[in-house]
Amino acid sequence: MYYAGNILYDLFLKKEKAIYKEETEEFSLSAISEQYEALTATIGIEDVENIITPKSFNRKELTPIPSEETEERQDLEYLRERFESEQDLDELDNAPKKDSTEKENLQNSENSESSETYPNQKEKISKEQEIQKPYDVIPQSPIIIDKATENSRIKEWKKMLNLSETLVQMVANYDGHKVYHSTM
Amino acid sequence: MIITFATQKGGTGKTTLAIALANYISTNSERKINVFDFDYQKSFYYKWKEDEVLEIPKLYDVEIIGEDDGQPFSDFDTLIDLKESEEINLFDLAGTLDAKYSDLLIYSDFIVIPFEYSDVSVKSTLVFINMLGLLESEAERIFIRSKYDKGYKYLNQEAMDIELAKYGMLLPSPVFKRNILQTINTRNLAGKQKYAVENTLDELLKHINENSKIKIEILKKKEKAKD
Numbered sequence: 001m002y003y004a005g006n007i008l009y010d011l012f013l014k015k016e017k018a019i020y021k022e023e024t025e026e027f028s029l030s031a032i033s034e035q036y037e038a039l040t041a042t043i044g045i046e047d048v049e050n051i052i053t054p055k056s057f058n059r060k061e062l063t064p065i066p067s068e069e070t071e072e073r074q075d076l077e078y079l080r081e082r083f084e085s086e087q088d089l090d091e092l093d094n095a096p097k098k099d100s101t102e103k104e105n106l107q108n109s110e111n112s113e114s115s116e117t118y119p120n121q122k123e124k125i126s127k128e129q130e131i132q133k134p135y136d137v138i139p140q141s142p143i144i145i146d147k148a149t150e151n152s153r154i155k156e157w158k159k160m161l162n163l164s165e166t167l168v169q170m171v172a173n174y175d176g177h178k179v180y181h182s183t184m
Numbered sequence: 185m186i187i188t189f190a191t192q193k194g195g196t197g198k199t200t201l202a203i204a205l206a207n208y209i210s211t212n213s214e215r216k217i218n219v220f221d222f223d224y225q226k227s228f229y230y231k232w233k234e235d236e237v238l239e240i241p242k243l244y245d246v247e248i249i250g251e252d253d254g255q256p257f258s259d260f261d262t263l264i265d266l267k268e269s270e271e272i273n274l275f276d277l278a279g280t281l282d283a284k285y286s287d288l289l290i291y292s293d294f295i296v297i298p299f300e301y302s303d304v305s306v307k308s309t310l311v312f313i314n315m316l317g318l319l320e321s322e323a324e325r326i327f328i329r330s331k332y333d334k335g336y337k338y339l340n341q342e343a344m345d346i347e348l349a350k351y352g353m354l355l356p357s358p359v360f361k362r363n364i365l366q367t368i369n370t371r372n373l374a375g376k377q378k379y380a381v382e383n384t385l386d387e388l389l390k391h392i393n394e395n396s397k398i399k400i401e402i403l404k405k406k407e408k409a410k411d
Binding site: 153154156157158160161163164165167168170171172174175176177178179180181182184 | 281282283286301303306307310311312313314315317318319338339340343344347351
């Protein structure tokens with residue numbers, strides 16, 4: 001009986017284990033690495049460097065961003081103006097202003113919020129403006145200042161020249177030989 | 185010391201007289217002279233460069249003040265150094281007044297103003313005087329009758345002389361209209377050329393010596409005395 005049991009065990013149970021082992025071997029890491037070894041070896045640093053990145057990619061990407069920013073700025077500017085005008089109106093009387101559907105929507109959204117949100121919004125706007133300002137001003141400021149001072153200098157100079165000319169008057173004319181005096 | 189030749193009108197003989205004075209001081213005085221051409225046309229400088237072909241050694245250096253510099257004396261100390269220098273710094277300006285001349289006109293020690301008795305010249309001379317007044321220029325104004333015609337009666341001369349004398353020194357001797365001055369060079373003052381300007385330049389230097397700490401001694405007087 002024992003041997004018969006062993007034979008049966010060897011025939012059925014042992015085979016299953018063997019099959020199971022083979023299956024596990026197929027999923028081992030070494031097998032995977034060997035499988036993809038040929039593919040990974042072909043990519044070198046030169047290949048990475050020589051990757052062709054389309055230039056049009058940047059152009060297409062960058063142009064929409066400023067337009068979006070300007071749209072945002074316009075919105076912020078518009079919102080700021082609206083906020084200020086509404087604040088003025090609120091101070092005068094509490095009657096809300098209703099014009100277009102767009103304004104109504106905005107008004108509703110603003111009215112729904114408590115008055116405490118206005119300072120926050122204002123802060124946000126001012127922060128946005130502060131961020132915008134350095135970009136707009138800094139790169140141009142040295143040139144603008146130089147030109148402005150130079151222009152004001154020239155303007156002042158021309159003013160003085162004009163004044164100098166107006167302060168000279170002809171006082172006599174001896175047969176075409178004119179005598180001038182300074183009236184300064 | 186800064187001596188500036190300036191007017192509000194071109195063609196009055198500014199550059200010619202500036203060359204004559206530079207040559208005269210260089211050949212008759214031990215005091216060093218530096219010339220600065222501040223004219224857009226750079227007449228003085230080009231003349232000086234042209235004269236390099238001459239065998240006569242150069243008397244002084246001529247520097248041009250570039251148009252690209254914008255404000256040439258934005259470095260204010262440079263101007264003051266030139267003013268306080270023992271050397272003579274002679275400036276020749278253009279016939280039109282430019283804003284970049286302002287500092288120089290204010291801080292020059294002497295401004296030499298050649299003029300004629302023509303309507304345009306006398307008028308522009310007074311405009312220039314007004315301009316110096318508005319700029320509050322510290323400079324001593326010296327007027328020189330230039331291209332003066334001996335044989336002509338300038339009917340406005342007497343009245344104009346009285347007017348000009350209110351604003352500065354009008355040198356008694358005019359620089360007569362002489363063709364010989366048209367061939368002036370920057371290396372020497374030929375006999376007849378010297379004769380044409382000598383009296384006027386002597387009066388000019390006398391006035392400068394009377395009104396300045398720095399004296400320009402003329403050696404030729406000693407030579408004459410020796411003779």
